[in-house]
Amino acid sequence: MSDADYDYEDLGLVAGLEIHQQLDTASKLFCPCPTDLREPEEAGRTFTRYLHPTKSELGEIDDAALEESMVDREFEYLSYDTTCLVEEDDEPPHRVDREAMDVTMEIAQLLDASVVDQVHVMRKIVVDGSNTTGFQRTMRVAGEGAIETDEGQVRIEDLMLEEESAQRVAETDSGVRFSLDRLGIPLVEIGTKPDIRSPEQARDAAERIGMLLRSTGQVKRGLGTIRQDVNVSIAEGARVEIKGVQSLDDIDDIVRNEVRRQVELLDIAEELGERDAAVGDPQDVTEVFEGTDSGVIGGALSSGGNVMAVRLDGFDGLVGREIQPDRRLGTELSDHAKRHGAGGIFHTDELPAYGVTEAEVADLREAVDAGPEDAVALVADDPETTALAIEAVVERAEAAMDEVPEETRDATEEGTTRYLRPLPGAARMYPETDVPPVEPDPSEVDRPELLTEKVERYQAEYDLGSGLAEQVAYGEYMPLFERVVGEGVDPTLAAGTLESTLTELRRDDVAVSRLTDDHLADALALVDGGEVPQEGLDDLLRALAADPDLAAEAAVEQEDLGGVGEDEVREAVVRVVERNAEQVEAEGMGAFSGLMGECMGELRGKADGDTVSSVLREEIQERA
Template sequence: MKIGLEIHAQLNTKKLFCDCDTDLLDNPTKTIERKLHVTVSELEEVDRAAFEESLKGKKHVYEAFDTSCLVYLDEEPPHEPNEEAIETVLKVSLLLNADIVDQIHFMRKIVIDGSNVSGFQRTAIVGLNGVVETDYGNVEIPTICIEEDAARKDREEKDRIFWKIDRLGTPLIEIATSPSIKTPEQGREVALFIGNILKATKKIKRGIGTIRQDLNISIDGGARIEIKGVQELNMIPTYIKEEVKRQENLLKIKEELEKRKAGIGEIYDITDLFKDTKCKIIKKAEKVLALKLKNFSGILGMEIQKDRRFGSELADYARKYVPGIFHSDELPGYGISEEEKNRVTEKLESDSFVIVASSKEKAEKALKEVIKRIKIAFQGVPEETRKPLENGATAYARPLPGEARMYPETDVPPYNISEELIEKIKRELPELPRDKKIRLMKQYNLNEENATKIMAYDPDFFEEIMREYSIKPTIFLKVVEIYRSLGCENLEDLKIVFDYISKNRLVKEGIEKVLEEFSKGNMDIERIIENHGLKPITESDAEEVIQRIVIQNRDVIEKKGERAVSVLMGECMKVLRGKVDGKIVNEILRREIEKIK
């Protein structure tokens, strides 16, 4: 098994080749419409991924704003590269012990999915031969690059894809490892290590989609697969394991097809067999076509990944033209009856087949794609770019691009890296994440688990809170974990919560209710406390309440003795929850029970 990572992170600066901001915007004011055309390269080759994209026949509509400049409308040459962005990439390169290039030479990388108005992305190598140290061994980083982010995909409407260009040109740092990662868990550790270094620069954008991981995975006898755009760090091991499982199962399918002497037959028009069908998809279709297969029974329904079968792979290819397919291993089903399945089997003289219902043209094209994928199955595992699914499985996106994708950017002169600049950046290097973790453990008496969590959240924010407010690290973690679990990212919102906790204006039992309201957009903490009865009471007031409960339950105390604490604690918290710390309630209750004994 070979595993490699590519990590892309947006830098929080101006755009790479102009002075425009990189904030995401609404309400575009102008549009540009373009269509991709496949051309032959200087080597007289056609890029396979570009060719496949062209088959979709989509037009690309780019939505711009009043603040959009001409550079990223592809109407003006690029300006000088952003110095702050370059210095940030240099800083990361030095933190990863990489060799710095003497000159930065920008190149044009062909973009085949329409996400760039110009049809190419500018990219340049800044650092070489870096390294990540992990508990599983060192992982090499051959290249560290600076490049432009793509436009933001907004929506699709029939034959058009709409992009917003507010994100286009945002500086990206790309960190690529060698395929020397040995285990799925090491893959996560490498991503976490690099992520912590990126955060240490304080120049990385925050929020969903600002850091993306691409996974490159292959096994013996398989092929290199790129899983593009993994967002969730903790899902990296799952994606790796599921891809290994998929490749292993595809190799088993190859062996089984050879053993069975399986084959591909003709395409048949079977529309007449479904005249009275209850299948809603077929009812709406102009034509129903079927691809006859030989000795494929059981293979189409074979699970290759979690919740995905070999038939899912065929459907991925067909989706260039139709929403989906039916295959014999899943029938009867989807409104297709046992009788209808038998009629198809009888007409084709085969118990294995694939059905597509659509217009005649789309159905034929979709089945040709299915044939293409089945032919690949006889060879094993195809090289592909795949998109991650929420459950850890993946779906086909497009073939891997060809290698002839780069050529010089003639509009941007070389950018010289001086020794003085390197020395200046070295003086500004932040504390390495591993060193910071060790220091936090000593300084704040943290265990390994809590220190790791703080490093993953925001160690600088943690230290700021510890300096400004009188709270325990465990309370910090509780507040942040609850807030993140509610889908909230902006930790700055929590400062007022920590302020109230440190001043005893909010007890820990009321934290969750306050954060729930924050997650709904209600940020008035004083009103939340009042509306939910969370205003703390004094210890003497709490003592009066507890004394009253103890007197009312004197018989329970005389019968159970100290064991009455667990019974009466619930009664006390019914009245005092959110108003007094539970630990204080417990101490007072024990003291009052002791008086009776």
């Protein structure tokens, strides 16, 4: 049965979302450092850490943290001139940033969620290196809200405010390199209850929440600033948390493919039961591959490694069975092996291949006493890695006979998922003793205007067309549009510049990203005030993008973009008309279009087009 044929209600699909969105605040959550991202080459120094899990107040260690700690890695951190001791974990955190708390309460209003009486900061154990402390600080601000979708209401369970993790920059020979510019940026996490019943509703709910977040005008935009996690289960399957869905367009595919994976795994488990399947003990089969032509296996052996294999009784043909697009049960086994440093596994459903010969496969089967109904999986690496990896394969193969395992999975760009770690439990959370509680007051913030409401207001109040109004409201420059219009700039000028002019400049490879809000606001004010003609705005923005240290007024002077009076306009127009006297005499007003462009070039963008047009018409009419 294809995934398109699934009856999600009959399968008992239950899904929930966790939306993580960075806030666009001036300061980080627990220190006054800026929230701007930096380039790794700007780092002034580096330092390293090793992280280990700690016990909860009840003396328990979280399974996910424990498995993460089994991979021995050094974590290197890039520090900048904007990095402080809080980010390096050499100073206690400061009080919760007030701006971040206010924005979170605005979001609570849009979600119809109830703000708690007192906010307590908690520590969530994280030992993957993404935080210098070995934990992430998080706090519950509100809950019990709801949003509407086309398929019904989806309830909001929690609205959390927490610190963003450090950005993973690169894998190193000894571990992982992180950048501290992102660490500590305020981040809200919105968790829904498991009310979602179809892939389409999952996407609809995520889009609705995304619109509500952007309505505040205080969330960051761009790749990586919003992430979606999806919790998926079916009646006979298991709850699986899928992390890091970057695009809204992927959510429905992620849900469909996870349903398919669980359905296929259940079918495999049923068939393995009918075959009385079992998993053998790992064995060293290095002798089978002495002198092998396989590059992977030969490379491992030449470096002092070995080959371990395990017989999978009754698994023949099932290890290679596809459970997601381009992913098989063997891929699941390989994912677990990779968590312990192995490059992956080989299995007999795909051999002979990769330099492994048919004779070697036969010898391998004989070495582990595998029959024709059995499969064999093998790992080749250094002895320590091989031992850990083959044990992980054994554990995953044993689970395949019984159930769909509960776990955390990582979303891929192809809309599929791969094993990441076990599901975290309550043991990973404990109180933060360095930050005092916060008593939020929702009455201190106003409910933001929805983007849908803004579109209607822009049309009615500013006379923008429906398409342009929607572009502005949903675009990244909406807060700037509101600011400059509030300062008196013509709305049509502001909207056209922010949504059309900047797009055209970007297509011309102008570094638009280097233009600050102040650059744009000042440039628009100069044009709106008549100090720079609208035709000179393009050149002004190009100059500012080329040298962001310039102020708008200085760029006007540098590029000689200041406007000219009507007398100078007339002098320039007369020069153009006299140069083309024969054409004017012969064509009259028919010469207007050609001469208009020449006049604008003569004036080099220093005059408004309407003024030039009016003067040119007068001069042609006098001579025609």
